[in-house]
Amino acid sequence: NINQVNDSIATAIQANNGNSATIDQIGDGNEAFTDQGFTAGSETNTVSVSQSGTDNLAAIEQGVNAIATGNTANIIQSGNSNISFVTQDGTSNTATVNQTTDGNSSQITQSGTGNSMTVNQ
Numbered sequence: 001n002i003n004q005v006n007d008s009i010a011t012a013i014q015a016n017n018g019n020s021a022t023i024d025q026i027g028d029g030n031e032a033f034t035d036q037g038f039t040a041g042s043e044t045n046t047v048s049v050s051q052s053g054t055d056n057l058a059a060i061e062q063g064v065n066a067i068a069t070g071n072t073a074n075i076i077q078s079g080n081s082n083i084s085f086v087t088q089d090g091t092s093n094t095a096t097v098n099q100t101t102d103g104n105s106s107q108i109t110q111s112g113t114g115n116s117m118t119v120n121q
Helices: none
Strands: 002-004 009-014 020-025 031-036 046-051 057-062 072-077 083-088 094-099 105-110 116-120
Touching: 009 020, 020 031, 031 046, 046 057, 057 072, 072 083, 083 094, 094 105, 105 116
Parallel strands: 002 020, 009 031, 020 046, 031 057, 046 072, 057 083, 072 094, 083 105, 094 116
Antiparallel strands: none
């Protein structure tokens, strides 16, 4: 599912088993990219990106360098001019980013098994 309003850009590239992506964008200048195991393979990964402000960017990659299984990433940006990147390899990793104020940036990189990271800005 991809829902957009105004000049938003969204790209979802998925390969292999049971991937799911939901991107909702409202406002001008929002961009969202997701890549779930396109080159290396992945199984049953999920992504959810929601952006309501302007000039936000969210990018999620899962299973880019290795087989990734059961990873979940969620980025919510309700403020303006926020940037967030999440990269996950491995198994059962969870990443959550909540950016509710303006001008924030975050980068999460996880590999291995059972990692969890939450960023609140």
